[in-house]
Structure formats: structure tokens, C-alpha cells
Amino acid sequence: MSLLRITSPHAHGPLSTTRVMQTVLLATLPGVAALAWFFGPGVLVNIAVTSFFAIAFEAAALKLRGRPVLRTLDDHSAVVTATLLAIALPPYSPWWLLAVGAAAAILLAKQLYGGLGYNPFNPAMVGYVVLLISFPVQMTTWAAPRGLTAELPGLLDALRACFDPASFDGATMATPLDLLRQNSDQSLAALYEATPQLGAWGGVGWQWVSLGFLAGGLWMLYRGIFTWHAPVAMLAALAAMAALFYDGGGPGSGGSPLFHLLSGATMFGAFFIVTDPVTSAVSTRGRLVYGALIGVLIYLIRTRGNYPDAVAFAVLIMNFAAPFIDYYTQPRSYGHARGGRP
Amino acid sequence: MRRVHAFHGGVHPPENKAQSLAAPIQPAGIPPQLVLPLAQHIGAPAQPVVRVGQAVRGGELLAEADGFVSVPVHAPTSGTVSAIEERPVPHPSGLPAPCIVIDTDGADAWAPLAPLPEAERADPTKLRERIQGAGIAGMGGAGFPTAVKLSPGPGKTIETLIINGTECEPYITADDTLMRERAGDIVAGTRILADLLAPREILIGIEDNKPEAIAAVRAAADSDMEVVVFPTKYPSGGEKQLIEILLGKQVPSGGIPADIGVVCQNVGTAVAVHEAVALGRPLVSRVTTVTGEAVAHPGNYEVLLGTPMGWLLERAGVDSERARRLVMGGPMMGFSIPEPACPVVKTTNCLLVPTEAELPTPPPAQACIRCGLCAEACPATLLPQQLYWFAQGKEYDKLEGHNLFDCIECGACSYVCPSHIPLVQYYRASKADILARRRESEKADHARERFEARQARMERLAAEREAKRAERKRAAEAKAKAKAEAAASEGAGGTDDAQAAATADPIQAAIERAKARKAALAAGTAGEPADRLATLSANVDTIAKRLAAAREKLDAYDGGEASVAEALKRGVEKTEEKLARAEAELREAREGASEEA
Numbered sequence: 001m002s003l004l005r006i007t008s009p010h011a012h013g014p015l016s017t018t019r020v021m022q023t024v025l026l027a028t029l030p031g032v033a034a035l036a037w038f039f040g041p042g043v044l045v046n047i048a049v050t051s052f053f054a055i056a057f058e059a060a061a062l063k064l065r066g067r068p069v070l071r072t073l074d075d076h077s078a079v080v081t082a083t084l085l086a087i088a089l090p091p092y093s094p095w096w097l098l099a100v101g102a103a104a105a106i107l108l109a110k111q112l113y114g115g116l117g118y119n120p121f122n123p124a125m126v127g128y129v130v131l132l133i134s135f136p137v138q139m140t141t142w143a144a145p146r147g148l149t150a151e152l153p154g155l156l157d158a159l160r161a162c163f164d165p166a167s168f169d170g171a172t173m174a175t176p177l178d179l180l181r182q183n184s185d186q187s188l189a190a191l192y193e194a195t196p197q198l199g200a201w202g203g204v205g206w207q208w209v210s211l212g213f214l215a216g217g218l219w220m221l222y223r224g225i226f227t228w229h230a231p232v233a234m235l236a237a238l239a240a241m242a243a244l245f246y247d248g249g250g251p252g253s254g255g256s257p258l259f260h261l262l263s264g265a266t267m268f269g270a271f272f273i274v275t276d277p278v279t280s281a282v283s284t285r286g287r288l289v290y291g292a293l294i295g296v297l298i299y300l301i302r303t304r305g306n307y308p309d310a311v312a313f314a315v316l317i318m319n320f321a322a323p324f325i326d327y328y329t330q331p332r333s334y335g336h337a338r339g340g341r342p
Numbered sequence: 343m344r345r346v347h348a349f350h351g352g353v354h355p356p357e358n359k360a361q362s363l364a365a366p367i368q369p370a371g372i373p374p375q376l377v378l379p380l381a382q383h384i385g386a387p388a389q390p391v392v393r394v395g396q397a398v399r400g401g402e403l404l405a406e407a408d409g410f411v412s413v414p415v416h417a418p419t420s421g422t423v424s425a426i427e428e429r430p431v432p433h434p435s436g437l438p439a440p441c442i443v444i445d446t447d448g449a450d451a452w453a454p455l456a457p458l459p460e461a462e463r464a465d466p467t468k469l470r471e472r473i474q475g476a477g478i479a480g481m482g483g484a485g486f487p488t489a490v491k492l493s494p495g496p497g498k499t500i501e502t503l504i505i506n507g508t509e510c511e512p513y514i515t516a517d518d519t520l521m522r523e524r525a526g527d528i529v530a531g532t533r534i535l536a537d538l539l540a541p542r543e544i545l546i547g548i549e550d551n552k553p554e555a556i557a558a559v560r561a562a563a564d565s566d567m568e569v570v571v572f573p574t575k576y577p578s579g580g581e582k583q584l585i586e587i588l589l590g591k592q593v594p595s596g597g598i599p600a601d602i603g604v605v606c607q608n609v610g611t612a613v614a615v616h617e618a619v620a621l622g623r624p625l626v627s628r629v630t631t632v633t634g635e636a637v638a639h640p641g642n643y644e645v646l647l648g649t650p651m652g653w654l655l656e657r658a659g660v661d662s663e664r665a666r667r668l669v670m671g672g673p674m675m676g677f678s679i680p681e682p683a684c685p686v687v688k689t690t691n692c693l694l695v696p697t698e699a700e701l702p703t704p705p706p707a708q709a710c711i712r713c714g715l716c717a718e719a720c721p722a723t724l725l726p727q728q729l730y731w732f733a734q735g736k737e738y739d740k741l742e743g744h745n746l747f748d749c750i751e752c753g754a755c756s757y758v759c760p761s762h763i764p765l766v767q768y769y770r771a772s773k774a775d776i777l778a779r780r781r782e783s784e785k786a787d788h789a790r791e792r793f794e795a796r797q798a799r800m801e802r803l804a805a806e807r808e809a810k811r812a813e814r815k816r817a818a819e820a821k822a823k824a825k826a827e828a829a830a831s832e833g834a835g836g837t838d839d840a841q842a843a844a845t846a847d848p849i850q851a852a853i854e855r856a857k858a859r860k861a862a863l864a865a866g867t868a869g870e871p872a873d874r875l876a877t878l879s880a881n882v883d884t885i886a887k888r889l890a891a892a893r894e895k896l897d898a899y900d901g902g903e904a905s906v907a908e909a910l911k912r913g914v915e916k917t918e919e920k921l922a923r924a925e926a927e928l929r930e931a932r933e934g935a936s937e938e939a
Contacts, residue, residue, distance in 0.1 A: 004667040005436070005680060007767045009753030010694075010701050011355050011512065011673035015715070015760040017708050075708055117709035117761075227718070277713040282725055287714075326728070333745040334350070334582060334722040335595035 015224075021076035023225050024272070027216035028083055031268060034212035035087065038205030039143045040152040040170075042091025045162050047083050049095055053102035054082035061111035077116045081105050084124040084272055088265060088312070089131070091143050092153065092161035092170055097135060104130035121319045122279045125312040132307070140308070144173040145205035148197055176203030177264045177308040180255050188249035188256070202262025210267040217271025226277065229284050230291035231270040235261060237295025245303065254303035266298070269311035279319045286322075286329035294318050344545075344570050347590040349583045351721045352575040353754045355512050355674065357551060362515045362633040362640040367523055369644045370630075370657055375424075376444045376648030378404060378415050379431045382687040383479035384486045385411035390442055396423045400452035401624055404442050413477045413487045418626035418646035421446040432651075432670045432684045434677045441685070444648065455622035463619065469538050476618030477625045477688075482506060482517075482579070482608035483671055485689040488615065491607070492538055494600040501603035503541040504588060505532050505567075505612055507548040507555065508579030511672025514692040516629045517609050519642045521548070521555035524613055525562035531612030532567060534619050539605055545588050546609075549574045576674060577752040581606045583721050595748050610691070630686055632658040634695035636665040645686045651693055652682030660695055666703075669694040673701060674753040708761035716755035716765060722748045726755040726765050733768040738776050746772060821850070878928040885924050889917040 035043040058078040062069045085101050105127030113119045132139045146152055149171040153161065161168035174182070176198050183191050192198045201207045221228055242257040249256065260266060265273075274280065274291055281290040294314045301310030381387035388405035392398060398417040405415040425443040433439065462468040474489035494500055505528070509517040521528060528546075536544050544567045548556050551574040560569045572578065572587050582593050585604050593599050599606055607615075610628065617623040626647055633640040638659030645654055651668065669676040670690055686693075716726035724745055732740040746769060755765045896910040 003665070003678065003680065003682075004703060005678045006667070006704070007434075007678070007764065007770070008669075008671075008676055008751075009674045009756050009766065010667065010669055010676065010678075010696070011757060012702075012704060012762065013353065013355070013758045015758065016762070017711060017760045020711070020713065020760050071706070072708075077711075115709060117711050224715075227714070278711050280712075282712060282714050282717060282727060284717075326725075330725065330744070331717075331723050333595070333724055333748050334586075335592045335597070335748060336745065 017075050017077075020225055021080045023220060023223055024080050025076065025083060027220045027225075028087065028213075028272065030211075030215045031209055031213035032087060034205070034209040035091070038145045038208060039091050040146075041155045041158045042093075042143060042153065042161065043087060045155075045158040046086035046089055046091060046093060046098060049162055050086040050089075050098045050102050051079050051082040053099045054078045054085075054106050057103055057106040058111065061107055062115075065111070065115070067115070072115070075116060078106060081110065081123045081127075085127045087268060087272075088124065088128045090139060090141055092158060092168060093138060094165035095162050097131060097138055098162070100134070101127040101131045103127075117278055119278060120322075122273060122276050122315055125273060125315050128312045129316060132312070140178070141172045142175050144171040145197065145203075148173065148204060173197055175264070175308060176206055176259070177302060180259075181302075181308055185251050187251050188253055201256075201258050202264075206264070207262040210262040213267040213271055217267065217275075220271065220275075226275040227284060227287065229287040230274045230280055230294075233288045233291030234270050234274050234295040234298075235266070237292040238266065238298055239295075241296055241299035245299075254299065260299065260302070264302070264309040265311040269294075269298070269315065273311060273315050279315075279322060281322045281325040281329065283326065283329045283331050285331065286325045289325050289329060290318055290322060293321070344568065344588070345590075346570060346572040346587050349578075349586045349721055350723045351719045351754060352577065352583075353719050353757050354574070355576060355757060357574070358513045358633070359515050359518065359551070362513070362631045362642060363518065365639075365641045367519050367629055367642045367644055370646070370649060370654055372419050372446050372448060372450060372646065373649045373653045374446060375650070376418055376421070376446060376646060377429050377431075377650060377683075377685040378418075378442045378444065378648040379429070379685065379687055380405050380415060380440045380442065381431075382415070382485060382647070382689065383413050384484065385409070385413070385490075387440065388412060388415045390426055390440075392423050392426075392442065394423055394426055397421070398423060398444065400450060401455060401626065402453045404444075407474060411487055411490055413474055413479050413489075414624075415442065415647075416477055416624040416626050417444060418648055419444075419446050420449050420451040430681055430684050432677075432679055432687060432690065436680050457622040458619045463534070463537065466538050469534065469619065472619055473615055476614070476623070478611060478614045478618060479625075479688050480608055481610035481614060481628060481688060481691070483675070483689050483691055485687075488607065488611055491600075491605055492535065494539070494605065498600050499603060500539040500600065500605050501542045502589060502605075503532070503536055503539055503544045504584060504604060504606045505535075505544070505546040505609055506579060506581070506584055506606055507546055507552075507559065507609045508584055509552070510549060510574070510576045510579035511674055511676075511692070512576070513633050513694050514631050514672050515633075516631045516642055516691045518552050518555050520609055520613060520629055521552070522558050525555075525558040527613045527616045528559065528609050529562045529564060529567065530620060531614070531616035533564065534615050535605075535607055535612060536566075541605070544568065545570050547572065547578075547584050547588055549578055576754065577721055577750070580721065580750055580752060582750065595745065625688060628686070628688060628690065630654070630690050631692040632695075633692065634665075635697040635700045636661050636695040645690075647685070647687060649686045650682065651679060651684050651686060651690075654686060655682060655693065655695060664697045665695045666698045667694075667696060667701065669696070674757065675751065704762050704764070707763045710759075710761055710763055713760060715758040715760065719754040719758045721752060721754060722750055724749060726769075729772075730763060730765055730768055733772045736772075736775070738772070738779065741772055742776065746776070749773075817853075824850070875928070875931055878924070878931050882921065882924045882928050885917065885921045889914065889921055892917050 032043060055078050059069050059073060062072050082102055085105050089101060105123040109121050109123040109126035110119045153170050157168065179195055179198060197204050199207060202210055217231060220226060238260050239257040242255060242260040245254045246256055247253045274294055281287050297314035297317060298310045301307060301313055386408040389408045390405045392404050399420045400417055402417045403414055404417050407414045421444040423442060424445040428438040429441040431439045458472050470489045470492055478488040479485040480488060507517055507521050532544060546559055546567055546569045548569060548571055550571050556569060556571055563569055570588055577583055578587055581599060584606065585599055586592055591602050594601055614625045627644055629642050630645045631642050632654060643654065668679040668682060670679050671677065671692055673694060676694060710727055710730060712727050720726055728744055729741060729746055749769050751766050751770060753766050759765060892914045896914050899907055899910055
């Protein structure tokens, strides 16, 4: 008998980090499918190209840091970061934009801090913000949705847009959030009448994309990948802020709660970004606070700030605050009096 | 129906209990050799009372308890003591420990058993003595001496006696079969424990995955015992968790259940108590589950304590080729046994021999992604991922601030960790580090206190010396002055004044006399040694007489004024010192004289 000497526990649950990452990737499918359906295959090319760069940068960084390359790549975290970044970027982005975004996300936000688990800021959101600040023109050009444009670009067009940007000239349109910001002097009813891309609730295409990400998120919740606290707190806080300042849909209104929930990156952010465990608060109470404050910040930046969407900025600001929140929301341990502080 | 409460966290690992439940408890038999560790419990190891070569019968005392937190060891069968030496024992440290080795003779001859007489069963002290004397330590796995738990101490009343039949660890079915087959004994033992503690309520807690055991215990239970069934979840059987489930109360951090009026005992312990009291049979065997895919006949065996695990595994048909580990206890909290020569002890509730496929070797740990699954699983409501972070950085203050010492090492966090981080191992190591540092700092504090005390003493002595010196100086000056004055007045014509001054100052006169005597002594030194010896011995005699007188005076004084008694005592002490000095001088002088001669 050659006996293995290891400490308890000897049994282990079925979950692994690789499995978690794979589940996240699968959960993006409904949202990505909706994006591809309404805005063409640009998002698919985005994901493929960004993933390629992300894996390349991750492998190079691991090699330079003297870490096991293949075993670490096997955790799939680079692909998850790349996919989330690619989804957030405008479809039909040029390859260099994707490369810069992947570099910022993987090298700057993740590997420089020590790799998976050690990054204080959400890598995908760092990549997004670096691009938004550096290349505002490319980053605020969104494709027109199905139904509002004569013809959606095909896969070949998408590839051309990526690798030979000069030759691509797709139809673009302002996003619903842009429209609302730029026309704050009009009442909501008049605005919905004048602009067809606002659709019924959150914008043509956008509302279905949001519902797709919501479906993926609920599936992950069901699979126990994360708890409900942060996403529900964020959505509730955002809806509450929108309801508070709705003002009956008059000219000063920031948009209805439903509009805010189903437009822009709300659902994507709530279930794929806010739930990033590495950069969020840890305890359940902490995650409630963390999510709620992100929701409030999203609304404030969307309606009072300079940028049309705000998920990335809100998340990064709250990433700063996560350790602080953790400190003040430490749960009461067994056998300790209520309200005990470290 | 009692409302059961939920506790935070917990996990649901595959139960794997059916394998070992197919057959009833079967006796494992008598192995050729028994190895009985002197410490099968928590506390001081027992002290051997037998010699090598001595023949023993079953039930005879081999080693007696060493103090309150200790239990004795008895012979499980008849044979000869062949060695008292260090042998490998089942302990997480893997270190060998002193054992009594018995070569069995197979006759299984027993010393006559003496049940505790009915009349003495009402006396808690007698009961506790019997329970300790029978060598009973908690049989659920921890092995804490049972009699200690049954002595809650003055001022603590026990409201609730809990009998723990939870057995939440996967694979283990020893308590389950015990409850199915010996429910009557469990109830009888519970009755004895209840008589001892006089609790307000008696609860028998069982997880709902043991319907047969529940039915058997319910059928056997007395009317004042309540069988409480609650949902299966690991680690419901942890003492603190079980108390929360049944009572909704938490044991204060750092405290024991008796602090909130609760005593918890395992069902196996209850049976052992029953046998010790009603039958007079000491604890010499226990029910052990032998299971895992590498054994052909998994089941529950009644095993003599000291039976080598390898021998028991052979009986259960172990496939040594496929056996990948040998775990004593369950897969969540059990520890690896380094070699099968280790004996079964009082806490061996299970021997688990899994194959590689069954419990695979863990893959290398990946980075912590702070997913928080561990925090959700933690039954102590800790933040395991934060603790892991601090443990890596050796931030001991933060570890303690995050209540590391409330960790019960149940393994739920490691079980759920998707990155396969051996979290519990980090906590164990950190706890050991912190305890070692505490001991170090206590030692350092002690040394510092001693140093400071010495420093203060030295300073005080120096100050006293200085004061004396100053006193002498003043006296000398005064004397010189007096002399000068005397000389001056003599010069003026007349010795009367000087004499008058001398008589006027009796202390000065006494000093003068002493000086004169000393001078005479010194002169003696210069003179004949025989003279000097005579002077010195006369001196010793004088001082001895004076001492006797002073002692008499002290004895005669009947108290009254404390300061007077104190002064008398001081006088005696001083005289004693003087006598010692004089004697030493005399001795020296004698030695000197003999050398000269």
C-alpha cells in the first residue's frame, strides 16, 4: 500500500475555476446572439479577434513572469475577459482598437497586478475605459440595428471592417442613451415619436440584447456561479433612481426605469461585470452595498455626466471602494456578539 | 414538534453511506497483537501500571489516568504485555507515541466485572469516577474525556442534554448502526447522563437521512427524551452547529456549551457509559466503519481497541493495489494514516480506504478568484477567502481580527473552492504559528518581568548601601567634631566635660565599646591562635545565649502590638545573622589553625 498523505478534507466538490469560466462564456450566448441578430456579425469578429490578442498577451506575460503558461491559460479567464470586453465594444471595430483594448485589459489591469485574482480593477472595464478615453470617435460609433437600416453587414463585411477599416462604411446610428442625453429639452413622449430607434422600451435591438444577457445571468444564478445580491442591488438602485427622477416623462426626465434597465449595458453589467468576484466586495451585505452604489452611480453618470453610458466608470469607481466596503460589512461570526468590529 | 433552526453555510457532499450499511455490526475478532497508545484522548497520557512480561486479563487496568483531564487504558482481552514502547499511532502529527503492546492468547479470559451498585448510582461523584475509571473519552471523534464534560463546574446549571446521533460526515455509519441495533443501550446511557446532570430537557438529534435509526431510537426513548430530526447537511454534527440547530443558540466564541447550559454527548459515548455503569465493563472496544471502494466487504465492525488497522482492513478484504489513502474518520475531517500498523483507538469511528477514482489526488491549487463560495459554505460565518489572503501574508493580527480561532476546520470551504486551494491547511498552519508566537511572547514577557524585578531590586540595594554610607559618614563627622571639641576643652583644662559628653551619648559609648572589642579581637588574631580561637568560641557562646534570650522574648510576647512583635522578630533575625557570622569566623579560624598545624 503506497499511501497518500494529505490533509483533510479529502473529498472535493464538483466545481472548478475552469468550469466557472466556461459557464460564464456559455451564459453570454443569448445576449451575443441577440447582438449578432440585431447589429450583424460584428460582435462575433470582435470576440474572436479580441480573444486571440488576449490569449497572446496573457501567454507572453505569463512567460515573462515565469509562470506555468498552459496550466494558467487553462483557467479560461483571459477568454472571458476578452469576450466581455468585445461585447462592450462597438461592433465592426478595427483590429488595432481590439488589440489596444486587450492589451490594456490583460497586461495593464490583470498581469501587472499579479494575474488572476490579484487585480483590483475589472480588466474588461479597464480596457473599455482606456479605449473610450483614447479613441472617442471609434468608441461612440454604433451600427444601426436591423429594421432601421437597409441591409446589415455580412460576415465578410465584418472581417473587412476589422482588418481593413478604411474600406468599410457601415450604417451607424446614435444609441438610445445618446439620444436621450442629447435631447434633454424634449419630453420623452415627443422623443420616442421622433426617433424610431428608441423602440418600445430600451431601444430597437437593445431591449432584446438586454433580455438576452438577463437570461444568461439568471441561468448563472441558477447554477450557483454567483449570488443574487450584487446584480439585484444594482438593478434595484438604478430603477429606483430612474423612478425618483422620472418626473412624468417631461423634458428634464432622465428616462423611465424600464428604459434604464433595458438600455445600454445595464443587464450585461449587472450579471457579467458587477458579479466579477475578484474586484467586488466579498460578504453578502458588502455585495448589496457594492451593487446598489454602482446602480446609483450609473444613473448619475448617465444623466449628469459627460459619457453616454456609465457602467464601466461606475464599476471602476466602486472597485476602489470594495476593500473599504469589505471592512465595514464583515459578517458576524458564530458565537460573536452582533455588531462586532475587527 | 420542535422547531429546528438553520445554521449558516454547510455543504452537501455525496453521502456514500449505503455501502457500509448492508450488514449488521460484526465482531472483528482478536488480532495476535494489540497496540494500545497511552493517549487515545485529549489530555495527559495515561501512566502504565503493568510491567513487560506481565499476564493480563480482559478489562484489567493497564495504565491509569494522570490527572483530571485524562482517562485510563484497559486490556481489551487476555494476553501478555510484550512491550511498552513508542509505536506509530493515529495522530495528525504522524509522530510515534508510547504504547502498551499485548500479545493476545486467544482465550479472551476476563477479570470479573463489577457493575456500579444501584445505591451508588445516585451519587454524581461516584458516577463520574466510574465513567473516568472506565476510560471513556468522547467517541464521536474528538476524544475529550467524558467525565470532564460531565463536571460543568460550580454555578453552571445544565438546562439541556443533547445526545448527538447526527453523524454528518459522509461514509461513516458507525453511529447509525449503533442506533439501529443498540437503541436500548443508548437510552440507558442517556438516562445515566441525565441523572448525573439533571437537565430540564433531553434531546437526541439525528439527521433525516437515517430513518431506521430514528425509528429505533424513538421506539426505545423514554417519555422525557425527545428525538429531534433535522435536514441532512454537513457539518450539522459539529457540537456548535448541533446546538444551534436544536436550540437556536450559539456557544460564545472561546466558550464551551456548558456556558449556555448545554452538554453534548455522542451516542457511542452514551453506550460506553451504560456499559461502564450497568455492566462494569471498561471501554475496550468500539464500532468502526470500514469503507471505501478499495475494501471488498465494507461494513461496521466491533473492534478491540489496539487492533492494528492493517489487520482489520485484511478482514474487510482490502485491495492494497487500489488503496490510495487510508483515512481515519470521514472524508471531510479525517486525517491520513501514514501506515496500516497504526492501531484502532477510542476515536476511530471510521477507516476510509478510497481508490484514486473515488477521491482523486487534488490538482495543483489555482489562484483565488474571491468567488465567495467558501464564505457561503462556512458554518462559522467567517470570510475564508480573506483569512486565506491574510494567512499567505502572515498577517496574524488580521487573522485574529477575522476570528480565525472560531474556525472549526470542518473543510466546507476547501470542499467548495473552485480553485482547489487547501484553505483548511492554511488555517491550521496559521493557528499553530499564532499559538507558537503567543507562547514565545509569554516567555519573553516572563523574562522581561524577571529582569525588571531584578533591576528594581539591585537599585533598591544600591540606594540602601548609599544611605548607610551617608549615615556612617555623618556619624564619623559628628565624632571627629566631638573629638575636636573634646580636645579643645581638654586643652582648656579638664576631662570632665569629655566624659560627660560620652555619658550623655550612650549610643556613642556603645559604639566605642564595640570598637574596643573588635580591636581586641584583631589583636587576638595577631597573637596566639589558641587565644584567638578561645575568644571566638566565647563570642559564639555569648551570641547564642543572646539569641536564645531573644527567641524566648519573642515567644513570650503574646501579640498585642504588631510593631512590637515585628521588632522582636527582627531582633531575633539579626542575632541569628550575627551568630552565623561568628560561627563562620570561628570555623575559618579553626581551619586556619589546623592548616598551620
